[in-house]
């Protein structure tokens with residue numbers, strides 16, 4: 001009984017890692033919010049639109065960042081931003097942004 005509980009917990013925590021650590025994502029995402037200006041989803045100055053990330057689908061964020069990193073999706077700014085991220089960084093960032101709108105009113 002005890003042993004299987006331990007294994008279960010170990011599995012759970014490793015899944016949490018792979019799914020992304022929201023707190024760590026918040027730290028890494030600090031620079032991102034300069035452009036993806038939470039909570040207004042606009043760069044305040046100069047005022048230009050950037051895609052809203054808060055509440056975005058987690059899997060979508062992961063695939064968008066990996067596409068920028070690999071160069072499949074072209075955008076010089078975002079390729080530079082995503083270029084140095086590890087898979088775990090991307091998972092953490094995606095978990096953080098995906099978590100932002102939970103429970104918020106539309």
Ligand code: HEC
Nearest residue numbers: 029031032035036050051061064065074075077078081093
């Ligand atoms: C210098 C400004 C700037 C910074 C800093 C920045 N971004 Fe972006 N980001 C943009 C712009 C502009 C776009 C739209 C690019 C395009 O059209 O493909 C974008 C697009 C994206 C997208 C795709 C969104 C969509 O709806 O398809 C994601 C995901 C993203 N950024 C995540 C990040 C993350 C994570 C960081 C921090 C590591 C970051 N960005 C930092 C300006 C920025």
